Amino acid sequence: xxxxxxxxxxxxxxxxxxxxxxxxxxxxxxxxxxxxxxxxxxxxxxxxxxxxxxxxxxxxxxxxxxxxxxxxxxxxxxxxxxxxxxxxxxxxxxxxxxxxxxxxxxxxxxxxxxxxxxxxxxxxxxxxxxxxxxxxxxxxxxxxxxxxxxxxxxxxxxxxxxxxxxxxxxxxxxxxxxxxxxxxxxxxxxxxxxxxxxxxxxxxxxxxxxxxxxxxxxxxxxxxxxxxxxxxxxxxxxxxxxxxxxxxxxxxxxxxxxxxxxxxxxxxxxxxxxxxxxxxxxxxxxxxxxxxxxxxxxxxxxxxxxxxxxxxxxxxxxxxxxxxxxxxxxxxxxxxxxxxxxxxxxxxxxxxxxxxxxxxxxxxxxxxxxxxxxxxxxxxxxxxxxxxxxxxxxxxxxxxxxxxxxxxxxxxxxxxxxxxxxxxxxxxxxxxxxxxxxxxxxxxxxxxxxxxxxxxxxxxxxxxxxxxxxxxxxxxxxxxxxxxxxxxxxxxxxxxxxxxxxxxxxxxxxxxxxxxxxxxxxxxxxxxxxxxxxxxxxxxxxxxxxxxxxxxxxxxxxxxxxxxxxxxxxxxxxxxxxxxxxxxxxxxxxxxxxx
Numbered sequence: 001x002x003x004x005x006x007x008x009x010x011x012x013x014x015x016x017x018x019x020x021x022x023x024x025x026x027x028x029x030x031x032x033x034x035x036x037x038x039x040x041x042x043x044x045x046x047x048x049x050x051x052x053x054x055x056x057x058x059x060x061x062x063x064x065x066x067x068x069x070x071x072x073x074x075x076x077x078x079x080x081x082x083x084x085x086x087x088x089x090x091x092x093x094x095x096x097x098x099x100x101x102x103x104x105x106x107x108x109x110x111x112x113x114x115x116x117x118x119x120x121x122x123x124x125x126x127x128x129x130x131x132x133x134x135x136x137x138x139x140x141x142x143x144x145x146x147x148x149x150x151x152x153x154x155x156x157x158x159x160x161x162x163x164x165x166x167x168x169x170x171x172x173x174x175x176x177x178x179x180x181x182x183x184x185x186x187x188x189x190x191x192x193x194x195x196x197x198x199x200x201x202x203x204x205x206x207x208x209x210x211x212x213x214x215x216x217x218x219x220x221x222x223x224x225x226x227x228x229x230x231x232x233x234x235x236x237x238x239x240x241x242x243x244x245x246x247x248x249x250x251x252x253x254x255x256x257x258x259x260x261x262x263x264x265x266x267x268x269x270x271x272x273x274x275x276x277x278x279x280x281x282x283x284x285x286x287x288x289x290x291x292x293x294x295x296x297x298x299x300x301x302x303x304x305x306x307x308x309x310x311x312x313x314x315x316x317x318x319x320x321x322x323x324x325x326x327x328x329x330x331x332x333x334x335x336x337x338x339x340x341x342x343x344x345x346x347x348x349x350x351x352x353x354x355x356x357x358x359x360x361x362x363x364x365x366x367x368x369x370x371x372x373x374x375x376x377x378x379x380x381x382x383x384x385x386x387x388x389x390x391x392x393x394x395x396x397x398x399x400x401x402x403x404x405x406x407x408x409x410x411x412x413x414x415x416x417x418x419x420x421x422x423x424x425x426x427x428x429x430x431x432x433x434x435x436x437x438x439x440x441x442x443x444x445x446x447x448x449x450x451x452x453x454x455x456x457x458x459x460x461x462x463x464x465x466x467x468x469x470x471x472x473x474x475x476x477x478x479x480x481x482x483x484x485x486x487x488x489x490x491x492x493x494x495x496x497x498x499x500x501x502x503x504x505x506x507x508x509x510x511x512x513x514x515x516x517x518x519x520x521x522x523x524x525x526x527x528x529x530x531x532x533x534x535x536x537x538x539x540x541x542x543x544x545x546x547x548x549x550x551x552x553x554x555x556x557x558x559x560x561x562x563x564x565x566x567x568x569x570x571x572x573x574x575x576x577x578x579x580x581x582x583x584x585x586x587x588x589x590x591x592x593x594x595x
Contacts, residue, residue, distance in 0.1 A: 013326075014329040014332055014333060017325070024328045024331070035100065042090055043098070043156065044160055044164070046093070046157070051299070056076050060077070061289075098157070106141070106144060106148055109328070116333050136330050141327070144327065154313045158309045162303055173282065178278075183268065183272075184267075197256050198318050212239070212246055215238050215242045271303075272297060279296055352381040352382040352512050353415050353543055354379060358411055359410060360411035362409060370409070372394045372566045375398060376411075379545060380558075383558045385560070395547045398563070399545060400517075403434040415512075429511070431511060434514075435515070435516050444487060444490075446481075450465065450466075452505060454508040454509065465505075469503040469538050470530070496530060500534055503538040507538050513545075516544070516547065558573070559573060
């Protein structure tokens with residue numbers, strides 16, 4: 001972590017160009033050559049067998065005109081039936097293989113994206129916001145998964161069928177083939193008009209959905225603070241604006257797609273008219289047989305179904321393409337060189353360290369206004385400080401910087417003798433443990449979940465950590481004690497128990513400094529009262545920074561710092577700040593009235 005790095009990272013995760021995304025898909029396909037080859041060959045075979053009955057139909061017409069025997073017509077009819085059956089079988093095999101290949105690609109992409117997110121520096125996650133991250137590994141994966149199951153196989157199979165049918169038209173008569181090809185410029189113009197307009201629009205739509213998710217997350221995470229400051233209407237207006245933006249982009253997408261369909265229908269009309277006119281002329285000049293002239297419009301008409309399938313699934317395919325570029329973009333994000341490093345900076349006795357913040361100024365890359373401005377404060381060893389302020393005041397940013405997440409533009413954060421600017425994330429984690437509102441229980445046994453924080457902890461140490469945070473009662477009552485499965489597919493735990501597990505992990509880390517960013521916000525009032533006792537027990541003997549979501553938690557701290565627009569405007573004890581009659585006193589009155 002270096003304070004001298006002047007590179008400016010974008011405020012959102014990167015999005016790959018279409019060529020980069022296509023290159024990634026091609027590279028993955030080359031890793032499974034047999035599956036890729038089988039998919040292509042079965043698709044081509046299915047398309048060829050679907051076109052063959054139309055060509056044979058032309059021979060039936062010529063056979064009738066020329067008075068061929070019944071046996072010849074029966075033979076052709078049998079061939080048509082066999083081609084139809086084999087074509088259906090090949091198409092079914094093709095659909096299965098496309099789905100299998102797509103599932104393999106999606107699994108690789110999903111795992112790569114999650115691995116990339118887990119490998120990003122924490123500051124990068126804070127910078128782009130959880131809404132963008134969650135929309136990539138959640139919504140974009142879901143959109144791409146739907147596309148792989150339906151739209152992408154349809155577009156690929158239909159595209160191959162269009163190519164084979166076009167070749168078949170030239171096989172009937174090159175002049176009829178040229179007549180049908182006369183529609184291609186109209187198709188090309190339609191796509192040339194549609195693609196440059198739709199692809200950026202779909203990317204904007206996905207980005208707008210991420211912004212809406214971020215607005216919802218930030219508002220819901222700080223709901224009690226929002227209510228205390230009477231900011232409900234401001235957040236409602238913000239979410240409404242983001243939602244209307246998503247709606248407007250959805251309407252624009254639908255409008256452009258409708259105009260694209262009209263252009264495609266125009267191309268079909270042009271091609272069919274040209275084939276009928278040229279066919280009539282060839283027939284009059286005795287330059288083509290009636291069978292060839294009859295088969296040509298049927299062959300061209302055979303294109304309508306796959307082209308229509310492409311059109312009506314292109315919307316979903318475009319969405320999938322936009323999600324693909326966003327996911328491949330995540331793979332190109334820079335990873336932290338040492339997410340796990342030498343934790344030798346941790347003191348052997350884990351004694352509490354003082355925290356000193358001096359002249360801290362921080363702005364996110366791409367932003368002109370700093371989030372924090374010349375912030376200075378200190379927490380004595382073993383003491384506690386609560387940060388209080390409206391949403392957007394800079395509390396979580398300050399807490400993250402004190403936890404070693406990110407580097408300020410100026411100023412410093414010192415934990416005991418250590419300047420955080422000189423440590424990597426492993427070193428910072430050895431000194432500071434941070435617990436946020438987003439606590440999670442992972443699928444597995446309770447003991448395994450706890451050992452995420454201390455892999456070498458004994459059963460006795462795990463039990464002691466649970467006892468410290470008041471969770472031993474319900475943990476002992478589990479069917480198999482600490483061997484009981486929790487998380488998805490296991491024992492259902494309420495938010496209070498989940499938070500206590502997170503606090504028990506905090507106890508096991510033994511870091512001398514702890515930062516708690518609204519860690520009890522998800523619990524109800526009764527659960528929060530219980531959790532506040534657990535928090536105090538977990539933080540006992542440690543230097544503690546609270547981002548206070550509930551003012552009862554702020555009251556329990558040794559001192560309180562009030563942030564407003566990135567500045568510390570008040571500091572003192574609860575009683576001192578209430579007597580001062582300033583911002584904290586007004587917040588306290590609003591809190592008491594709301595309670």
